[in-house]
Amino acid sequence: MKIMVSTFIILLLFSLLVSSCQFFSKKTYYQYPLEELTPVQFPNDYFKKVPIEIYKSNSDNIPILMYHSIDDPVNWIDTQTFRKHLELLFEAGFSTIKLQDYLKNNYESVPEGRKPIILTFDDQWGSQFYYEDTKGTKISKNCVVGILEDFAKLHPSFGKNAIFYLFFHRLPFLKSEEDHILWKKKLIYLVNAGFEIGSHTYDHSKMTNMKPNKILEELDFFYSKLLPILGKQTTCIMTLAYPGGEIPKNSTMIKNYQFHGVPLLAALKASGGFAKVPVKKNINMFELPRLEGSTENIRWIIQQHTFTVHKKIVPISKIFTYSKNSILQWLQTNYIQKDFFFRELY
């Protein structure tokens, strides 16, 4: 009897233990009501989509035209010829873009199906920018700036972009006596109107055998001259056109040059054919080729296969956009289309 009672008590205790364990284990598992659970904290950016522009790689060629004076038909071209060039280019599907956009692979300003082209003007000839009046209130309809502005009004899809490469051993854009005073106003106008300015060095010396210290001086003097006129905008004009197209044998200083901590981004030659779509080909930005703006070249250019903008906006989770490689990986995985490239975000 005693044994039976003991056995019963042991069994009772055991069953109580088991049920209490289940009770406790259940209670532990459902300890907190769902509403009290802290939701998982994803980074704010996790689901944010970043629009990435991708472009079809239909050609690597992008023309960079080099003009000088447009009222000197003996050495260069006349005004009518320049107008004709714009018409030929427009009709052939070209649209002007800023050099700084080209350097970033940014073709946002170019309408779908049109072809980017960059217009550059060297040596600050008077015919590039002059006023009809002595006070500088009316831009001449016959200078480069006036012609480009009128043309863009008539044909908005052509854009109104050009870069003027300046030096300072004579003042920029001298056409009349008044220009000795008006030149600063012109530079401010250009920058505010969306045109670009670039360095053609301080005194237009050939750079072939130039020592690094002299290169530094040429660039520092150039940018220091502009700083009191353009202020902060001076650091937005960090490109160079080599005088006479001559590349220095020692170009280390060019590649490492900075003004107020802002690096020089690119340097242009005076010949060399088509420039290439940047980034994709890892091209040398300090030896960008240009084509002389002659009628013969224009006729040749419009017959060539050059890069045409066909863009698509692809939304990518921000988490995959922190590097060029991760964007490329994402596009290659999710966008099975090999012949594209994308605009750099950074």
Ligand SMILES: [Zn+2]
């Ligand atoms: Zn020059």
